[in-house]
Amino acid sequence: MRFTTGILFLLLFTLLLLISTTENVLSLDWLVDKVPFETTLKKTNRGTLVLSNALVSREFLLEPDFATIDFRDNHTTKSSLLRCVKPEAIITLDGIEYPIGGVLSNAHCAYFNRTLFWTNKTKDPMAFHFKSYDVLQPQAPFKYTPKRHAPSDIVWPPKGIHLKVYFQAPWYAPMPHQYVIVSVNYEMYDGIPLIVKWLEVIDVEQAGDVDLSFISVELLAVNLPWSPMGHYWLYAETNQPGGHGTNVLWNWDTELWTVPGSLPVLLNCTYETDHPIIIPLKGRITSFRVHELVIASSDPERVGLSKHRLVRLLAPHTQENPIFFHMIDSSSPAFRKAIDQLAEVGFEMLIYSFWSGFNMESDDEKYIEEISGKLETDIAYANSKGIEVGGYDLIALTRQVPVQWMAIDPNTG
Numbered sequence: 091m092r093f094t095t096g097i098l099f100l101l102l103f104t105l106l107l108l109i110s111t112t113e114n115v116l117s118l119d120w121l122v123d124k125v126p127f128e129t130t131l132k133k134t135n136r137g138t139l140v141l142s143n144a145l146v147s148r149e150f151l152l153e154p155d156f157a158t159i160d161f162r163d164n165h166t167t168k169s170s171l172l173r174c175v176k177p178e179a180i181i182t183l184d185g186i187e188y189p190i191g192g193v194l195s196n197a198h199c200a201y202f203n204r205t206l207f208w209t210n211k212t213k214d215p216m217a218f219h220f221k222s223y224d225v226l227q228p229q230a231p232f233k234y235t236p237k238r239h240a241p242s243d244i245v246w247p248p249k250g251i252h253l254k255v256y257f258q259a260p261w262y263a264p265m266p267h268q269y270v271i272v273s274v275n276y277e278m279y280d281g282i283p284l285i286v287k288w289l290e291v292i293d294v295e296q297a298g299d300v301d302l303s304f305i306s307v308e309l310l311a312v313n314l315p316w317s318p319m320g321h322y323w324l325y326a327e328t329n330q331p332g333g334h335g336t337n338v339l340w341n342w343d344t345e346l347w348t349v350p351g352s353l354p355v356l357l358n359c360t361y362e363t364d365h366p367i368i369i370p371l372k373g374r375i376t377s378f379r380v381h382e383l384v385i386a387s388s389d390p391e392r393v394g395l396s397k398h399r400l401v402r403l404l405a406p407h408t409q410e411n412p413i414f415f416h417m418i419d420s421s422s423p424a425f426r427k428a429i430d431q432l433a434e435v436g437f438e439m440l441i442y443s444f445w446s447g448f449n450m451e452s453d454d455e456k457y458i459e460e461i462s463g464k465l466e467t468d469i470a471y472a473n474s475k476g477i478e479v480g481g482y483d484l485i486a487l488t489r490q491v492p493v494q495w496m497a498i499d500p501n502t503g
């Protein structure tokens with residue numbers, strides 16, 4: 091009798107455990123637990139596409155045109171970030187501004203009335219229109235193999251899904267623009283509430299006489315709490331931040347005050363200029379990438395840990411973090427003395443810095459011949475002590491290096 095009761099309890103317990111698994115999975119903390127879900131792209135029964143990894147999801151309309159119609163946090167707040175539908179992106183070709191996809195609706199944008207949206211959505215005749223999409227694997231933007239104490243189980247490129255959506259010019263676009271295809275790219279990875287987005291503009295005729303500028307790589311109408319004006323639950327950055335010409339703008343949308351009490355925030359990821367950057371389109375041009383990390387918390391600890399996870403995922407080499415030393419004297423005695431000290435205190439790398447006396451940029455055969463023997467023996471000495479040797483160089487327009495090194499287009503500046 092006791093035995094059967096035991097078995098029954100065990101069965102009941104297992105059953106309860108099974109029932110609660112799906113619930114529990116969603117209450118896992120992605121910063122602590124391994125999330126046992128793969129990224130998926132699924133067609134819903136209302137004809138939309140949902141890109142999801144259980145932590146975050148983005149839903150796309152395909153008819154009457156391609157548009158982001160939902161962006162949800164499924165790990166913490168279980169709510170939608172979106173208050174309105176916008177174009178997927180905006181570019182100009184020869185000065186003509188084209189929205190990329192998106193749909194129009196008469197609904198106000200104070201909050202997302204999905205009922206109204208579904209009955210009133212229409213195609214935007216001015217926009218580049220949805221053509222087709224491809225489901226791909228994320229590609230590594232550069233080669234990487236873990237070394238220098240980086241975790242050996244790093245997965246590179248990260249596992250996930252790359253959704254590539256193609257758009258073609260509207261009927262009224264001038265002839266050269268009819269040869270332009272725009273692709274909007276989304277990547278989502280397993281186990282992190284992150285979406286990466288970028289644009290690619292392809293001139294299929296390769297005529298090269300089309301001038302392109304990117305106005306918005308991402309334009310997202312978000313609900314207040316997700317913005318810096320609210321709780322800043324959505325962290326957005328570009329992969330070329332700080333002085334590389336990109337900008338993440340959080341502004342009030344034009345319909346501010348049109349509905350009493352509404353505080354409509356607009357995220358606009360763009361180039362940081364007071365005028366459009368015009369680039370002649372020859373072949374294809376790819377924009378910067380936007381990283382959208384749905385932290386869903388304003389706790390400084392969670393924010394910091396979440397950003398670290400993003401960097402470790404997309405720039406895995408940062409986990410090597412060797413302890414290095416900038417050497418500004420390249421003479422053999424000084425170099426060897428430094429190496430001895432570095433080996434003693436546990437440094438891992440020495441870098442010939444600016445003004446070290448070693449001119450890394452020289453292309454003078456005689457100079458190279460003169461110094462290579464000395465460098466070789468010095469570096470062999472460093473290596474024998476377990477220290478790697480590298481060099482530091484700064485390549486920037488402001489340095490005024492030889493003119494053939496200045497990557498400035500002579501026609502466009």
Ligand SMILES: *[C@@H]1O[C@H](CO)[C@@H](O)[C@H](O)[C@H]1NC(C)=O
Binds near residue numbers: 142
């Ligand atoms: C995300 O959460 C919402 C609401 O909690 C739920 O309706 C939806 O099915 C979830 N989506 C995914 C892809 O898990």
Ligand SMILES: *[C@@H]1O[C@H](CO)[C@@H](O)[C@H](O)[C@H]1NC(C)=O
Binds near residue numbers: 196197209210
């Ligand atoms: C939405 O569409 C319906 C049917 O076409 C129309 O009667 C209604 O006025 C529209 N609503 C708005 C807010 O434009």
Ligand SMILES: *[C@@H]1O[C@H](CO)[C@@H](O)[C@H](O)[C@H]1NC(C)=O
Binds near residue numbers: 205
């Ligand atoms: C949303 O739109 C529908 C259809 O126009 C309307 O009946 C409903 O009252 C709206 N809901 C809200 C909360 O505004």
Ligand SMILES: *[C@@H]1O[C@H](CO)[C@@H](O)[C@H](O)[C@H]1NC(C)=O
Binds near residue numbers: 361
């Ligand atoms: C987004 O930023 C760009 C560049 O500053 C600007 O030209 C554009 O008008 C902005 N878009 C919106 C909708 O505010």
